[in-house]
Amino acid sequence: MSAHELEGAGDAGIRTIPVWDPLVRLIHWSLVVTIVLNGFVTEDESKLHEYVGYAALGLVVLRLVWGIVGPRHARFSAFPPNPFAALRHIRDTMTARNVLHLSHNPLGALMVYNIWATVLVLCATGIMMGTIRFFGLEWVEEAHEAAFTWLMISVVLHLVGVVADSWLSGVPLVRAMIDGRKRVPADREVE
């Protein structure tokens, strides 16, 4: 069922479920800002680039801690990395009998871990460049650039996933990451 079919039903046909706590949302959008700044605004070798990089590192580390101590939907246990579940999710989506996941769906979960890992690689290689041992070494710089390229590919796939999932599930995901609430069609099975 798509969101369009529900419009006529009004709010009565939709359950609004709080999913993303304020910290998850703040971290998400702040990380977006750091990625845009360091990818397209700051000078590569500037102090500002370093500070923004440290901010990104802090955000990911904070999110990882939150994945252990945070509320239910923010926890790793709500979206364990599971490639088989991700494949199952793709299959279920194709056959239109997918269960709605309140936290990240299994495919989205893989992307989330991938993006965090990629940002951590960017931070690690970036910090290495500033040490005597790794300063001016070509392979460190190439690893940093490769990680950034992979991050950009990941962001595009992430956006495609968000649009596709919003369309297929009828739950506007971008809005949920803004106000924290998922608007779920009343007849949907929720996990």
Next chain:
Amino acid sequence: MRKLILTTAAIFVALPAFAAELSMGAELGKSMDEVKASLASLGYEVRKGEMEDGMIEVYFVKDKTMGEVYVDAATGKIAKLSMN
């Protein structure tokens, strides 16, 4: 003795007289290889080198110092130097 003097003289003639220390305007050479050799002879460990806007850019380290030097390929002299 004479041979030694000649050999010494030959070495001095053969080696281009580049800068004895790193400072703005000092001459390091007009090619990547020359600049790298000059830095090495000054005791710096040469890291990455690349051409940027007609400048020879070389990264180097020495003890606890990291630095980056830009040499104007036309004059062979240091146009920009940053060390920390």
